[in-house]
Amino acid sequence: MAAAKQRVIRFTLNGREAAIEAPETEPLLWVLRNRLNLKAARFGCGGSSCGACAVLVDGRPEMSCSLKLWAVEGKRVETAESLFEGDAEHPLVTAFAEERAGQCGYCLSGLVMRAKALLDENPKPTREDIIAALDEGLCRCGAHPRILRAVARAAEALK
Amino acid sequence: MNDDWMSLPKTKSLEAYPLISDWLDFSEPGVVKARSGRVEIGQGIAIALRRIVAEALSLEMVRVHLVAGDTRESPNENYTAGSMSVELGGQSLRAAALAARATFLLAARDKLDAETVDLQDGQVLQHGEETELDIWKLASDLALDIPIAEAVVSRPGRMARIDETMAEAGGDAIRARLRGGAFIHDIVLENMLHARVLHLPHPAAQLVFVDSEAVEALPGVVMLHRDGAFAAVIAEEEAQAMSAVARADSTADWDVPGGGIQKPEDLLASATELETMAEAGDLARAGNRKVVAEFSRPFLAHASIGTCCALALWQDGTLTVWSHAQGPYQLRAGLAQALNLDEAAIDVIHKPAAGCYGHNGADDVAFEVALLARACPGRPVRLAWRRVDELTRGSLAPAMTSRAEITLSDGGEIAAMSLDIVSAPHQRRPGPGKPSFASGPLLADPVALAPATEPPPANGGGADRNAVPLYKTGALKVARRVAYDIPLRTSAMRALGAYANIAAIELAMEAAADELGEDPIGFRLRHLDDPRARRVVEKARDMSGFTTDTDGETAKGLGFARYKNKAGYCAVVVEVSAGESLIVPRLWAAADVGEVIDREGVLGQVEGGAIQSLSWSLKEEVPIIGGAPDVPDWEHYPILRFSEIPVIEVALTGDPRDPPLGAGEIAQGPVAGALAAAVRRLFGLDSLRVPLTPEGLAGQMLG
Structure with a gap:
């Protein structure tokens, strides 16, 4: 089996230019976690089924476990780390913290990015909108009601 | 300082670790630094424990650093399980912490030659003013090898801002998880290797062939480690380990026992030994009006x-393991025996993983x-399971059936209740004398x-x-048959048998109330004396x-x-709606867990x-x-989604x-009981088999 082609892939990562030299077929998740030490996106299934690895690509949620590095060339990638800037934080972070929206918290960074994609596009979501936006993401601890409340709270704060 | 003397709590852990210095540094x-044997497994215990120490010493919570499960x-506090943390x-x-507080106050009074002193965020106060003393200065002069039980302790005053402090600590825990880096998966050790295990198609599979040569020729692969039917790839990078294990899986030839679908009842059929677990009164004299x-x-x-x-480093005959196991000391004992090492040569360091709901694969990995x-001595190795391993390699939660029979007296009282239980076993954890790990039996030199x-x-x-049951029952008998020899590894999952037993009891309570033509909640209340029990039932009814x-x-x-008839009380009402599939749009719960240390934590545990x-x-x-087990991925093992959860x-x-x-663990059984009661009201079924999927329910309605 031939080794995957190694080359420099350029994309925008959390607002900054990134140039990564890596096998172009390497899943974005491993690039983020292991080459860039960005640990918010997490491995859950490796098959686009759970959403623990969700990040935004050009503003839309994508499962980074199944997305090859070459597929984000020239695109805009956002991870949950982008919600923190020094002492400042995105209203979604504040709302999740205030609602204690999470138990183990493993699923949260994927879910919060789905929520961000929703709020970026629809600043006045209904409960049904929020449910639809998060529904591909799984949570096993049963923090769903708090997570739904947190997203609604963040939408209020962003008004 | 007020002199509201109090007695200290007594626990089993304090018998083994009686000194202040065993717990606090x-x-x-x-x-x-607060040391605990109770570990964070996604239940938020770290926050509750930090609050307890902060309050006892009148400290801001940020000052309390928890060292748990190291x-x-x-301290060795056994497993973090059973809702006992x-x-x-x-x-x-x-x-x-209260004993430390008393010790500090005594020493401060001596040093300052003062009658009344108090503590505030570590500072010693006299007449409300700061002095030159603080608890750290006092501690440096004191030997804290003082028996906790000997301390004469006064009750600390209520801390200002404790609710805000708790909210901040809870919020910061969420922030840490959103930001990344909070989990065992995120640990990076210098020179670390990445491993993946080959998919084991059957717990007793034999590995006939795997193309080691082809796998080891792949980029970054250090080795394909094979020992009997245990096989794993080890690579320099995680992505390389993932590619290599996929290749290894595709070349592997396994010898697996054949056989078709086995129903739980067939697998439990080996349970023949009847054990009587509780017996009171004479069931035979209770009459014949039975449900x-x-x-x-x-x-x-x-x-x-x-x-x-998990991560491990083997160096100079010592082993360091980073693990999210529920019992770090128990894991160490099991590892020592399985690996033929002295326990003293092994350190186990707990780090949190994603939610743990019982005896999962943490020890196995x-x-x-x-x-x-x-x-690979000298190099740390990190092994993460893949999804298929997570769903199939660890222990399963036991299948079980619980049958409840109620005999009613002529006066409409419960004259007798009996439960007959058939179950797979609920305990197979490693520990001293128990080197029980999934892969042990696979090795060339097996560890059974x-x-x-x-x-x-x-x-x-x-x-x-x-x-x-907590209900007054007259005569009572509980008998069980456990399939100890079932050829599947089963062990504890949240609530253990309580889930099915409570559901069976509550279903029988519904049937009994129906038999009497009585309101089912009134019937329950008539058989409940405990005021705390009555209060949660009434509250859930009213809400x-x-x-x-x-x-x-x-x-x-x-x-x-x-x-467990001795922990938290919980009553639940569900509303069930039967369309194409069964859904639960709303759920109400009332709970009594006594003193609430972490209100949002408790609410979250009940909701979750x-x-x-x-x-x-x-x-x-x-x-x-x-x-x-045939559940390779989430498609084969769906769980409740955002669009399916009730308003709670x-x-x-x-x-x-x-x-x-x-x-x-207080809500699981009552929820199953409430669901069973509602489904019975809709469909008249006295016998229920979950999951109540459309197919599952249709099959039961056809009989």
Whole structure:
């Protein structure tokens, strides 16, 4: 089996230019976690089924476990780390913290990015909108009601 | 200082670790290091434990650093299980911190030659003014090897801002998880290797062939480690390990026992030995007015969102393991025996993983990575399971059936109740003398699993957990048959047998109320003396606007229990709606866990326990094919999603003067009971088998 082609892939990562030299077929998740030490996106299934690895690509949620590095060339990638800037934080972070929206918290960074994609596009979501936006993401601890409340709270704060 | 003297809590842990210095360390100025054997497994215990120490010492919570589950310095408090962490671990730390407070105050009074002194965020106050003393200065002059039990302790005043401080600590825990880096999966050690295990198609599979040469020729692969049927790839990078294991899987030839689908009842058929777990009065004299109900559940997976993970370093004959196991000392004992090492040569360091709901694969993956580290001495190895491993390699939650029979007296009292339980075993954890790890039997030189057991009645029992109802029953008998020799590894999952037993009891209570033509909640209350029990039932009834009316499509049901008959009380009402599939649009819960240390934590545990129980009840099942669990991915093991969860309302009815009780396992049984009651009201079924999928329910309605 031939080794995957190694080359420099350029994309925008959390607002900054990134140039990564890596096998172009390497899943974005491993690039983020292991080459860039960005640990918010997490491995859950490796098959686009759970959403623990969700990040935004050009503003839309994508499962980074199944997305090859070459597929984000020239695109805009956002991870949950982008919600923190020094002492400042995105209203979604504040709302999740205030609602204690999470138990183990493993699923949260994927879910919060789905929520961000929703709020970026629809600043006045209904409960049904929020449910639809998060529904591909799984949570096993049963923090769903708090997570739904947190997203609604963040939408209020962003008004 | 007020002189409101109080007695200290007593726990089993304090007998083994009686000194202040066993629990608390003040060597770093500004910081109090609190040691606990109770570990964070996604239940938020770290926050509750930090609050307990902060309050006892009148400290800001940020000063309290928790060192939990580290065999280098934490006390051995056995497993973090059974919802005992606040009750035991928390009360132990509280006693230690209160004793430390008393010691500091005594020393400060001596030094300042003052009658009244007080503490505020570590500073010693005299007449409300700061002095030159603080607890760290005092600690440096004191030997804190002082028996906790000898301290004369006064009750600390209520801390200002404690609710705000708790909210901040809770919020910061969420922030840490959003930001990344909070989990064992995120640990990066210098020179670390990455490993993946080959998919094991059957617990007793034999590995006939794997193309080691081809796999080891792949980029970055250090080795394909093979020992009997245990096989793993080790690579420089995680992405390389993933590619290599996929290739290894595709070349592997396994010898697996054949066989078709095996129903849980077939697998449990080996359970023949009848054990009587409780017996009171004479059932035979209770009469003949009987109702019977039955509740069955299949095998379940823990199905955490994160997969099991561990790291290990084998160096100069010593082994260091980073693990999310529930019992770090128990893991160490099991590892020592399985690896033929001295316990003193092993350190186990706990780091949190994704949610743990019982005996999952944390110990198993730790043993596996230790085997791999032994093959690569001097380099740390990190092993993370893949999704298929997470769903199939660890222990399953036991399938079980609980049958409840109620005999009614002429006066409409419960004259007798009996439960007959058939179950797979609930305990197979590693520990001293028990080197029980999934991969042990696979090795060329096998390490056999210790026989399956059941938790003793003193710990709440296993299959028989909550089989004795809190209701007044007249005569009572609980008998169980446990399939100890079942060829599947099953072990504890949240609530253990309480889930099915409470459901069976509540279903029978519904049938009995129907038989009498009585309101089902009134019937329950008539058989409940305990005022705390009555309060949660009444509260759930009132919150939900409970009614037995049904339009044939929606109905409400109530379920109640006191977990283990000695822990938290919980009553639940669900509203069930039957369309194309069964859904639960609304759920109300009332809970009494005594003193509430972390209100949002308790509410979250009840909500989460309720949702997980609904998920088990409506969707989950691990099919067994030819003796192996057949759930390779989430498509084969769906769980409840955002679009399927009810709107939930939880009320806490406890008295803060009652001792604090855990909340993580109080809702599961009552939710199953409430669901069973509502489904019975809709469809008249006295025998239910979950999951209540459309196909599952249709099959039961056809009989």
